[in-house]
Amino acid sequence: xxxxxxxxxxxxxxxxxxxxxxxxxxxxxxxxxxxxxxxxxxxxxxxxxxxxxxxxxxxxxxxxxxxxxxxxxxxxxxxxxxxxxxxxxxxxxxxxxxxxxxxxxxxxxxxxxxxxxxxxxxxxxxxxxxxxxxxxxxxxxxxxxxxxxxxxxxxxxxxxxxxxxxxxxxxxxxxxx
Amino acid sequence: xxxxxxxxxxxxxxxxxxxxxxxxxxxxxxxxxxxxxxxxxxxxxxxxxxxxxxxxxxxxxxxxxxxxxxxxxxxxxxxxxxxxxxxxxxxxxxxxxxxxxxxxxxxxxxxxxxxxxxxxxxxxxxxxxxxxxxxxxxxxxxxxxxxxxxxxxxxxxxxxxxxxxxxxxxxxxxxxxxxxxxxxxxxxxxxxxxxxxxxxxxxxxxxxxxxxxxxxxxxxxxxxxxxxxxxxxxxxxxxxxxxxxxxxxxxxxxxxxxxxxxxxxxxxxxxxxxxxxxxxxxxxxxxxxxxxxxxxxxxxxxxxxxxxxxxxxxxxxxxxxxxxxxxxxxxxxxxxxxxxxxx
Ligand SMILES: [Zn+2]
Ligand SMILES: [Zn+2]
Numbered sequence: 001x002x003x004x005x006x007x008x009x010x011x012x013x014x015x016x017x018x019x020x021x022x023x024x025x026x027x028x029x030x031x032x033x034x035x036x037x038x039x040x041x042x043x044x045x046x047x048x049x050x051x052x053x054x055x056x057x058x059x060x061x062x063x064x065x066x067x068x069x070x071x072x073x074x075x076x077x078x079x080x081x082x083x084x085x086x087x088x089x090x091x092x093x094x095x096x097x098x099x100x101x102x103x104x105x106x107x108x109x110x111x112x113x114x115x116x117x118x119x120x121x122x123x124x125x126x127x128x129x130x131x132x133x134x135x136x137x138x139x140x141x142x143x144x145x146x147x148x149x150x151x152x153x154x155x156x157x158x159x160x161x162x163x164x165x166x167x168x169x170x171x172x173x174x175x176x177x
Numbered sequence: 178x179x180x181x182x183x184x185x186x187x188x189x190x191x192x193x194x195x196x197x198x199x200x201x202x203x204x205x206x207x208x209x210x211x212x213x214x215x216x217x218x219x220x221x222x223x224x225x226x227x228x229x230x231x232x233x234x235x236x237x238x239x240x241x242x243x244x245x246x247x248x249x250x251x252x253x254x255x256x257x258x259x260x261x262x263x264x265x266x267x268x269x270x271x272x273x274x275x276x277x278x279x280x281x282x283x284x285x286x287x288x289x290x291x292x293x294x295x296x297x298x299x300x301x302x303x304x305x306x307x308x309x310x311x312x313x314x315x316x317x318x319x320x321x322x323x324x325x326x327x328x329x330x331x332x333x334x335x336x337x338x339x340x341x342x343x344x345x346x347x348x349x350x351x352x353x354x355x356x357x358x359x360x361x362x363x364x365x366x367x368x369x370x371x372x373x374x375x376x377x378x379x380x381x382x383x384x385x386x387x388x389x390x391x392x393x394x395x396x397x398x399x400x401x402x403x404x405x406x407x408x409x410x411x412x413x414x415x416x417x418x419x420x421x422x423x424x425x426x427x428x429x430x431x432x433x434x435x436x437x438x439x440x441x442x443x444x445x446x447x448x449x450x451x452x453x454x455x456x457x458x459x460x461x462x463x464x465x466x467x468x469x470x471x472x473x474x475x476x477x478x479x480x481x482x483x484x485x486x487x488x489x490x491x492x493x494x495x496x497x498x499x500x501x502x503x504x505x506x507x508x509x510x511x512x513x514x515x516x517x518x519x520x
Contacts, residue, residue: 110385
């Protein structure tokens, strides 16, 4: 990937800019990133650049530090992830689980996927996913000592399990999210 | 132009996907990156006519044309092994090796997010039959940046908000909208005179929310923005009707008579012509509103050169900006006269 600024050198710094809550990406080479940083500190000293150049790391980690982990699959370090906001491969999410979870929680205000799943139109996969989601909700409810809700989720799970066995697509738990 | 269509320009749904077991594009080895485009293109072979545009094999003009049509991003142009797979109708564009391996998008004219989602959801299934997506049961679709993780979905609507911009109401709406986990950004250089009052509104949250919920939350947000814009238009006309009539009339006069027209001048005047065509004002009669909207794209630098056919083999270097401005003026004036008149 080429540098955004000079469009000549290979970009080595990939940073996120946040303005009005909008995340933009900048790809810069070594040289331009230096210039850019000088400009940034200059602008900051003038004030009034409201969070224009606030770093992605600040948003994601609130100052939390790296754990010096390295992804065995792609070689990305958690430090690099914190600096750039990018992971290197799907396995990174497991390799730096702690920092990644922290980042995801801050950005998304959530840690659990409730949307589409690949090949999800296969009723069996869909039901299994629903059961997984309901189980998580059941656990949440029991953690909050709301046992009535937990029991309710359990009933829905059992309904779905039955439908899995009989191969019929039950509607139980359809409105689970 | 009817009320909603005079505010909403187009609707887009994008799904970010990655191939399981491969590093993300910025860490990907060249030979692996090149395979993804082919794999996705082959997967789509039976679902309509698609064209595979590899960035490295395309000329600059063609790429700029696609960018001005919002079918590809600036980032894709610099991506190693970047490619775009686009259908004939130019409603579906799949970017390869941008920030993620695969970015599937459907773009439709008007306010049709739900339809755009259903279309791209189908295409996602078709590609998913041949490509194993990086997916985690807990985190959903895994993406290069955690801002897209989960559904990988961005639902966005392009809006024309002249009255909110002119009355400075836009700021408070931007703030209100960001509290709803949405973002608003200018499409053509924010805050400049040439922004054409065109904004894009989209969801931020992609995890812990279902696709349907994303669509309905963006829909709700757009509905309230449409309402606010229309109310602002009424108010503007009541308080400043003479000034509006004058600006619309002048804009029409220049766009239908100028000999040379820069992109910036075109953008700022076109915004007033569009505002004049709003039914509530009825200052300009337009017989073909879609054509009017299309003109905004056609008058952009690469598109105007492309339409003229003057760039040989995509080499636009021989066409000076001055010559391009003359071609633009002629094209814009001819088009506007063919579809509209002052009321
Ligand atoms: Zn550079
Ligand atoms: Zn990795």
